Amino acid sequence: SCLCSKYGGPGLSMACNTQFKVIGPDHPVMATAGEDIVLPCHLSPRVSAENMEVRWYRSQFYSLVHLYRDGDNQNERQMPEYHGRTEFLRDDIANGSVALRIRHVRPSDEGQYRCFFRSSVFHEESLLELKVAGLGSAPLISVEGYQDGGIRMVCRSAGWYPEPEVLWRDPSGEPLTSLSETKPRGANGLFETQSSIIITETSNQSLSCHIRNALLNQEKESTVYIAEIGKLFTVTGPDRPIAASLGGEAVLSCHLSPRMSAETMEVRWFRSQYSPVVHLYCDGQDQYRQQMPEYGGRTELSKDDLTNGRVSLRIRDIRPSDDGQYTCLFQSGDSSEEALLELQVAGLGSAPGISVEGHQDRGIRVVCRSPGWYPQPEAQWRDLQGQLLPSASENISREADGLFQAEIAIVLTEESNQKVSCCVRSPRLDQERESAISIAGQCPSVPHMDGLRRCRRGQRVFIIVSPMYGPGPSRC
Template structure:
């Protein structure tokens, strides 16, 4: 209202009229700016994938003096910068070099979106797109709500087991999904036998060969540890086992090899004792036989004399 009053009051003065007109024009340009369009909601993308952070404007802006700035807001980090008609990769924070890219040929059409490659778990957070064009500016916020990840790992080394012993087959799961919402299947791959299935927070085995011989470690499951304990190992247990994990459309697996089946120390000791006992028994039989033979000869000599 004050601006309008000053404007009409000074209409009779050409110099004052011109200065007020310029002032009002600049003020309106700064106040209005332009509206940037972002995504309709938070983004969710798989670990290691590429994700596009949308940022665009409907009206065409002058490329001259155009500046586009993408920043991570938590913490404040420069992700990428477009300035003086080109991408300024040298200005990027090191973590985003060679990973964050503009669609350079689309900038002149009002597309200031950013492509982020090789998505990492730590990329989760808020990003701000700020655009400056002459006296105008605008910004929009994009949130990467979650980075979907499902990583399954096991020991790189084969497991040496002996008949009758208990062994542990390692399987570790790293995921943004709570362990209780995962489905884990242990299989013996060559024979395609399901050894154990973890589903709906319960673990069970339906194969006769493994009933009462396999189990998980319940206290370790909340930590993502789905290792399998195989009890009283048999010779037919030798082979490759797969720990396969499912979470919606995601799945991942790791394998463990059980090899070098043989007798355990206790079995060997029993065998030695058996052999020793057999040897002792044989020796005793020989002594008894020899003694009986000697006694027979002695008695024969006595009767002949």
């Protein structure tokens, strides 16, 4: 409206010729919850607004969303819910075009906004509408137990706006009737959904939960496969053996499918017999009275993700006796299921030690020994070209600590300037340790050398033992 009509006078006739309109978007502006949005408006005709007041407000003129006046932002009276979230964009203000950026959009930001311009003699405004939408999380389907002769399934999701639609569907896509449905609004203004259904049909069917945002015309869905009605859950473990090093730690994990809380269940880890146990969780805490003595003080059950039916058993100070199969069992009431896991223990022994142990068959008997292996290793002699040499004897023995010692002998009858190596290999780790021995020539006059050089008085050989340090990838 123009002040000329109120006060009149020839001095204002030119000013009244600078009337303008404020133009905003001709359709609602769509914003995604949590993201930023820009609300634009401009003057028509295109005149400078640098010296004008530009005010953004909701229902009340003095309840400010943002105020630009006297060439600067004036937000002393800004509504508290917009503090730190607005930015006045004036790059094109010389042409009468401005915009308001609102950061981290909330559901409460939805609704009407007024973009108001005022010059010294005229003011006008435009009405804009902001719509907020939130696409929530993927639905999480869980099994909540038995009810009315079937299995009660619950579908949950959060982060939706406006209130979403929830629908269960059978394998052919037909809608199913839900047992109950709630859509509470969280403190952040977004909707959470929880819908339940009871499945009593025949086995081997899938069930899907669809949650749809009608404003965005988008949906999210999750599907669960019911393998057998009456079977509350299945237990799943790793699909391959778990490797562990001697003296180290091993983590054995298993989980329920579909996801559900195991806080009130019994979780039992055992070997070949149901009892005694490797570890037992029952009545909400660890129970050690039935634990096998050899696992005492060495196990720990991780319960961080127990509400999602996922557990991990940590075994410390791994021993050879820990090698083998483990059973992970969950029990809820009269229903129990289990999964079988395999732990493979491996230990890389010491570098082979080579010694000369006398004469045999007109040659020198050389013996290679290496302890500390698990499981049973392979031992071989090889020449310079890597070709296998026949051994005079071989003995792989198990020591009291459960580890293996390899002992392999060879008789050297060739002339000098030859070299052979002793290689001890772990097939499970595909790693080896190797030492070499060289026949270098005439025996020196000094009868005893250092630990790597050994000589027998009167023999025409000088033997140098060279460990080839490892471990490394297997070459033997």
